[in-house]
Amino acid sequence: MSVKVKLGNGGKRYEEDPRTRRRSANRPLWQRALLFVVVGGLACLVLGAMVFGYYYNHYQQVVDDRLNNGPLFASTAQVYAAPKEIRTGQTLTAASIAQDLRRAGYNxxxxxxxxxxxxxxxxxxxxxGSFHSTDGATIDTTGGSVQNIAAENGAALRAYELEPQVITSLSEDKNRTKRRLVTYSQIPKHMVQAVTAIEDRKFFEHNGLNFGRLIKCGIQDTLTGHFACGGSTLTQQIARGFFLTPEKSIKRKLIEIMITLQLESRFNKQQIFEMYANQINLGQRGSFAVNGFGEASQAYFGKDLKQLDVAECALLAGIVQRPNYFNPFRHPERAIERRNLVIRSMVEEGDISASQGERAQAEPLKLAPQNVDASEAPYFVDMVHDQLQQRIGDQQSSGTLRIYTSLDPDLQKAASDAVAQMMPRIDEMIRKRHKGDAPIKYPQVSLIALDPHTGQVRALVGGRNYGQSQLNHALSSRPTGSIFKPLVFATAFSQSVNGQALGDSGPFTAVTPLNDDPQDFSTGGKSYTPGNFVSGEYPGMVPAQVALEHSLNIATISLAQRVGFENVAAMARAAGIASAKPTPSVAIGTYSATPMDMAGVYTVFANRGVHLNPWLLASVRNDRGDIVADFTPEARQVLDPKVAFLTQSMMEGVMTHGTAQTVRALGFTAPAAGKTGTSHDVWFAGYSSNLLCIVWIGNDDYTDISDNLTRKVQGADTAAPIWAEFMNRAIKLPQYSDMKPFTPVPDGISLYKIDKATSQLADETCPGGSFTAAFLEGTQPHNTCSHMGDGTGIMGSLFGADSSTAGTNMTGGGSGNNGINNGNGSNGYNSAPTNTNPDGTPHRNIFQKMFGLGKRDENNTQPTPTQPATPQSPPPQQIVIPR
Structure with missing residues (x-):
């Protein structure tokens, strides 16, 4: 008998055999449970396989997209320093030359x-693959100096350039990451062993997953409730670093496993380790993340990765776990302890012997200097990056580039070290002079050094600390202060060279008298009465040389007025100060320029009147050595060579007798010319025969550096000492040790010794000192200090001579002449104005001011018998514009 069951709406009937129903019902319970489990398990496996297959394919596509969307690592551009030139006579040894070549990658x-x-x-x-041609050379350094240089064919060479050294790599992205890509063959065996010993001992054996460690860490994390166990293999770490966020969750772990399996199926172990070696983060250097062992080797040891020993490899492998915690610069004890743990692990794995391990553990940390500004010139490199973007644009992305620059690494270190040493002293000066409750502002700094004859920027410091501020102050536009003043004197000399007289005074010379009495240089109906650096100090008539040496504002403006403010502004614009306008204040540097601009301005004086735009980029090549772009410097003649020499001669006096004497006191004695500057900021600009340097110091918020100070900060006591410290370091380097006197005197110019007291030619009878000044032929004084007619001469009023005995004093306002013999035996000056200050007190000469002589007795307020006590009109309102 059968049972008919009606099912569904189609009217179809299905019959069930009662015997089958009885057999199912009669099965034991355990069999039915087992069947349920098997069927359920199979269903779960099928479902799991489907889910796994779906996600495996999904993440295969994710990996494909990542791998097919360009290389894993962005193309990195390597930045190279300028080639170091070896010259005969330099103090060098074969060993030091070999060290430079080794750093460049030779051998x-x-x-x-x-x-x-x-x-x-x-x-x-x-x-x-060299930057140069394949021509070699043999260099003999017997006795510790370069005796001779021979080319391969035996020909004698005067000089030979070494291979440029890599400074750094350019930042790859907005995250400011640095890495130096290495191949597996470039990774030392001990580096591989150190990493696998501490991070993943079974790396070369497993298929990407260490199931034992996964299970152990899973249990541990479940029990503690924290995802802290380090159970990841190297491949898992790559999967996490390339494709995932740092988030810790079970879902992310499962995705990580999927990607790990994908990577293991596509790459061999050497390729995977190479990815790891280039991707892993190893800490921070300045404002940059250090990624990869290649970059870390340079950051921590200043070496190529191939040059690391066992202990150094172990240190890098050890800090992988927690780079900041094990940072060897900040925590050397932790770093050594971690390093030694890695070394012991290497011994356990049989990678090194016990004796090798003992020697490695006993090795002290041998870290490279931490000064990133000194070793990598980051402000300089940022400028290189910006200029590349402007000049070659998207060509940067077409493979790895080699960028050859003008930087001298040794000079860069000297610049950075000089700033690092001197800025704390300036901070201390500011602390001591600070007044009131306002917060102390510590200023920023910039230093630019360049070759004055090529315009190559050899060193650049753009701030106190690149890690704290990436603002490049070398490119910040600031009022130039008194380092502008030589342009005023150059304008006057230009007119003399062109045959123009300075009013009715004849040609302008170093001893032309200038009026430093208070004056109103009103323009457009507006009064403008500037003062000198020391309020109320007016030396009266002074020679031009003294006016520049002591940075006298009023005398300089009066000279600019006589040569024409328009001409001064035009000269400034031609020399690179685009903001200059024809106003009286242009003469004392109230218009702004960047320190880089001012470096260009001073090439005019140092390079026989030729202006050179400072430049950094020399050549860009691809990884095959093909030229992508070459760059040539821009030059233009701005001054007649005679004018440049005459102005330079006056600036030599600034160093010897004027506001820059600080430089000489600090031990820099090589021939040099320069000028101090003080406005809201402080400056020093100066140069030797082979090196030009600009130093700027100021506040980021553009406030006066001397706000809330009891005494004003000057260029002479801040910027000039940094300049001197840098130049003292530079002259000790072989390539700058030959600082010589300046170029030969141009035709049409002669040097004369001038008597300080009279501004006449000095002879053996002159009782006072003398100085050397340059003159256009025919414009020099023709009298001597002992044969100048009756009276004491043109310097009487300056140096305090009694006017009753001075028959030949100077006049202000351009009357008279400049002391050229006019045929009557005198030096041609008319009577000088009354030699008094606006309050009726006598002028103190410039040396009385310098040494504090000739001041009135502050305790005696009664007038002297020869000075009637008559009421005096108040002096004009003064605008003190410091030097």
Whole structure:
């Protein structure tokens, strides 16, 4: 008998055999449970496989998209320093030359070049990948100096350029990441062993997952409620670093496993380790993240990765776990303890012997200097990056670039170290002079050093600390202060060279008298009565040389007025100060320019009148050595060479007798010319025969650096000492040790010794001192201090001579002449104005001011018998514009 069951709406009937129903009902319970489990398990497996397959394919697509969307690592541009030039006579040894070549990659990279040292002789052979041609050289350094240089064919060479060194790599992205890509073959064996010993001992054996560690960490994290267990393999760390966020969750862990399996199926172990070695974060350097062992090797040890020993490899492997915690600069004890743990792990794995491990653990930390500004010139490199964007744009992305620049790494270190040493002293000066309750402002700084004859920027410091502020103050526009003043004197000399007289005074010379009495240089109906640096100090008539040496504002403006403010502004614009306008204040630097602009301005004086735009980029090449772009400097003649020399001669006097004497007191004695400057900021601009340097100090908020100080901060006591410290370091470097007197005197100019007391030619009878000044032929004084007619001469009023005995004093306002013999035996000056200050007190001469002599007795307010006590009109309102 069968049972008919009606099912569904189609009217179809299905019959069930009662025997089958009885057999199912009669099965034991355990069999039915087992069947349920098996069927359920199969269903779960099928479902799991479907889910796994879906996500596996999904993340396969994710990996494909990442791998197919360009290389894993963005193309990095390597920035190279300028080639170091070896010249005969330099103090150098074969060993030091070899060290430079080793840093550049010679011997470790034969494609780049090789060298061989034999005693005091080094033989250099560039390879096909060298920046230079493949011409080699042999250099003999017997006795500790370069005796001779011979080309491969035996020909004698005066100089030979070494391979440029890598400074750094350019920042890859907005996250300010730095890395130096390495291949697996470039990674030392001990580096691989150190990483696997501490991070993943079974790396070369497993398929990307260490199930034992996964299970252990899963249990541990479940029990503690924290995802803190480090159970990831190297491949998992790559999966996390390239494709995932740092978030810790079960979902992210499952995705990480999917990507790990994808990576293991696509790449071999060497390729995976290479990815890891370039991707892993190893801390921070300045404002940049250090990624990869190649960059870390340079950041921590200043070496190429291939050059690391066992202890150094172990240190890098050890800090992978917690880079900031194990930072060897901040926490050397922690770093050494972690390093030694890695070394012991390497011994346990049999990677090194016990004796090797003991020696490595006993090795002290040998870290590179931490001063990132000194070693990597980050402000300079940022400028290189910006200029590349402007000049070659998207070509940067077409492969790895080699960028060759003008930087001198040794000079960069000297610049950075000088700033680092001197700025704390300036901070202390500001602390001591601070008054009131306002917060103390510590100023920023910039230093630019360049070759005055090529315009190459050799060193650049753009701020106190790049890690704290990436604002490049070398490119910040600020009032130039008194370092502008030489342009006023150059304008006057230009007119003399062109045959123009300075009013009715004849040609302008270093001893032309200038009026430093209070004056109103009104323009457009507006009064303008500037003062000198020291309020109320007016030396009266002074020679032009003294006016520049002591940075006298009124005398300089009066000279600018006589030569024409329009002409001064035009001269400034031609020299690179685009903001200059024809107003009286232009003469004392109230218009703004950047320190980089001012470096260009001073090339005019240092380079026989030729202006050179400071430049950083020399050449850009691709990774095959093909030229992408070459750059040439821009030059233009701004001054007649005679004018440049005459102005330079006056600035030499500033160093010897004027406001820049600080430089000489600090031990820099090489021939040099320069000028101090003080406005809201402080400056020093100066140069030797082979190096030009600009130093600027000021506040970021553009306030006066001397606000809330008991005494004003000057360029002479802040910027000038930094300049001196830098130049003292530079002259000790072989490539700058030959600072010589300036270029030969141009035709049509002669040097004369001038008597300080009279501004006449000095002879053996002159009782006072003398100084050397340059004159256009025919414009020099023709009398001597002992044969100048009756009276004491043109310097009487300046140096305090009694007017009753001075028969030949100077006049102000351009009357008279400049002391050229007019045929009557005198030096041609008319009577001087009354030699008094606005309050009726006698002028003190410039040396009385310098040494505090000739002041009135502050305790005696009664007039002297020869000075009637008559009421005096108040002096005009003064605008003190410091030097």
């Amino acid at each position: 470790s990279n034969p494609n780049l070049g090789t060298y061989r040292v034999s005693g005091d002789v080094i033989t250099i052979k560039p390879g096909p």
